[in-house]
Amino acid sequence: MTLEVYWGSGSPFAWRVLLTLEVKQLPYQSKLLTFSKQEHKSPEYLALNPRGKVPTLKDGDFTLYESLAIMAYLDRAYPERPIFGRTPQETGTIWQKVSEGISYVCEPISRVTGPLLFGGASEKESEIRAAATTVAKELAHLEAAVAKSPWLAGAAISAADIVVFPWIQLLLRAAGKEAAKPLNLGFLPLATRYPHLAAWVKRIEAIPGYERTYPPHW
Ligand SMILES: N[C@@H](CCC(=O)N[C@@H](CS)C(=O)NCC(=O)O)C(=O)O
Structure with a gap:
């Protein structure tokens, strides 16, 4: 099929x-x-x-x-190479991280990236700054998680990493835009600000076939 x-x-x-x-x-x-x-x-x-x-x-x-x-x-x-865990405990932990990502990480990132990527950054400066403060707190949580284990929910890559990763890439792209420079949001360089998270990004980028997933217009 x-x-x-x-x-x-x-x-x-x-x-x-x-x-x-x-x-x-x-x-x-x-x-x-x-x-x-x-x-x-x-x-x-x-x-x-x-x-x-x-x-x-x-x-x-x-x-x-x-x-x-x-x-x-x-x-x-297609159960081989599971992304939602092999045991009830793994599944629960992965879903916890997925839910945290969706509830607390992705949405504030979209409030930072939206105006920076699609226009309106100067009009929305205070909204961007407010969302960036929330994002910074969430990045600190993520940094702590991947300091403890290579992946967000433990020893193996899982749905938790996959759900959050594209938003981190979106944030990095938006933070590197000209419109972001005067705001000095403090996310870059990632390797200095959030070294474990930067190493996690590199691990995902090393997945065979990753290049097929990368947005062609970036
Ligand atoms: N909840 C949906 C969200 C999908 C979504 O919003 N996709 C956007 C691209 S990031 C889209 O297709 N937007 C086009 C439109 O709404 O016209 C999911 O998880 O798949």
Whole structure:
């Protein structure tokens, strides 16, 4: 059965699915949609995903959207190299980290990166600064976690790493933009500010196939 993944360059949600496939070493057909051409709003695509968002997965006749749902499906359908753990304790710990990532890390990062990447940074300076303070606290938690173990939920890469990683990359990209320089948000250089997190980023970047997941327009 061929797995088909519909994704968009730079989407942190779609990036999760691509990373899941590479970590699980599952072959897939890449269907890269171009946001500027509104390919994610075409009637053909809306028939697969009525929300017109990426990612969407097709596995034969089965279609699924929402990044976490796709990750859970792939792990259940293709259990080798599990990303949601092998024991109840591992599964619980991974889900705790996934939930913390979604609840506390990704959203404030999006409030920092949105205006820096898509415009409006000078008008939204105080909002960016407020969100950046929250992000800094969360990065400190992540730094402590990967100082203790190589991966966020222990000794093996898991859904926890995959859920959070694209947002960290998005943050690093936004923090390096010209519009971010006057704000001096304090995230860069990552290797100096958060050395364990920087080493964790490098570990993920070393995953075979990582380059296939990297946003082509970056
Ligand atoms: N909750 C969804 C979020 C998906 C999402 O928001 N994707 C964005 C790209 S980052 C998108 O396709 N946006 C296009 C649009 O809303 O028109 C998931 O986890 O998959």
